[in-house]
Amino acid sequence: MVRNVHNVIKSVDAAGPLGRRVRPGEALLSVNGKLIRDVLDYKFYSYDRDLLLELRTPEGKIRLVRVRKAEGQDLGLDFETYLMDRPRACANRCVFCFIDQNPPGMRKSIYFKDDDARLSFLMGCYITLTNLTEREIERIIALRVSPVNISVHATDGALRRKLLGNPRAGEALDVMRRFAAAGITMNCQIVCCPGLNDGQALERTMEDLKALHPAVRSVSVVPVGLTCHRAGLPELTPFTRERASEVVRAVTQFGNKCAAELGTRLVFCSDELYQLAQIELPPDDFYEEHVQLENGVGMLRLLEAEFDSALRYATAPDGVPFSIATGAAAAPMLEKLLFSAKKKYDTLNGKVIAVPNDFFGRSVTVAGLVTGGDLIAALRGRDLGARVLISADMLRREEVDFLDSVPLRAASEALGVPIYPIENDGGALCDAMFGILPEIPQPAADAEETEYNKYN
């Protein structure tokens, strides 16, 4: 018999409700008679107060453990894998897939295409619904998994099939209607490709999603990202200023209509679309609850609002010179924030450096895709002051290295200054400018070995 290793317990919180009654190495088979197939089952079925756990010991014996705890209290179990199952790979061939546009030679995990409903629920990842079986759809409904984040792109079946390269892609709207009827909340994303799903197609998509409000709680429209590694991939048209302006105008008008009819704008363009259109970003309160921050919607205005509020309470800076390195997209906003801080304290001694992206191509401007190699190339030989501040989004967290596997420590050594990753928060940025610095993260002792050898 092949055993599932994913439900094997790695550690037990001795201070939790199970104390020492469960041991690492045992496998959790069921809770109150319900089979545990993955982390969703585990979270859902372990919610109640009185539980009967069925465990299999490493020797193969089955034993039962009763536990009483507070409703909703975590059992304190850690499993061999986070999902308690294999991650689900996507079944699509999206014409705009960013993963296909990575250069070769990066670590294997970068090329993994996940499309996993469990990650949508647990981590907010977006899914396409194309690899869900009927049983899984029913389980999402039965477990009331909510919200579900969905990459919609288009609601016209034929167009969605073409965009996603999957004959099943046209069924998404029906599934979404079932979720809506079951009271499941959905956040949606549209990757907009000029000439494919903008114009009338975008109007139709927005109308169809509006019809599902309030189950559909928010929709973001983000521009297709095109790197310089597209050899052999479908030809796509990049956004021009005019085309981006048309999309921003259409979404704004639609949002006005929704605001009047529904009390929410519902559909929002990402900051990047405004930048491509060279249209000023709307004020912070335009973004309502900021539901779509992960898609870069309202991020810059929120950063500004947080920064302004922190600046009111800031005391004199430490006067130590510093640099802020960021992607080209965020550089103007950071310059504006630095300027306003300098107006308050002229002893503040910092500058902003925009890092061109040569790894993915110059049209990629977001800070989160700046690599260690590009950072070093842009900063080497410049007067950086005594420290460099970067966005923490540039790092892959567990290993504390950049997307190209350059460790933070190595970049710091190459530049001869400490580099401080700053969380995406205006207050944290203001603090760092004034000399209140976070700890520099260190890689975990068991972090994956990197293939890095280029800069040390």
Ligand code: SF4
């Ligand atoms: S769903 Fe599409 S964009 Fe996402 S990983 Fe799969 S192919 Fe790429």
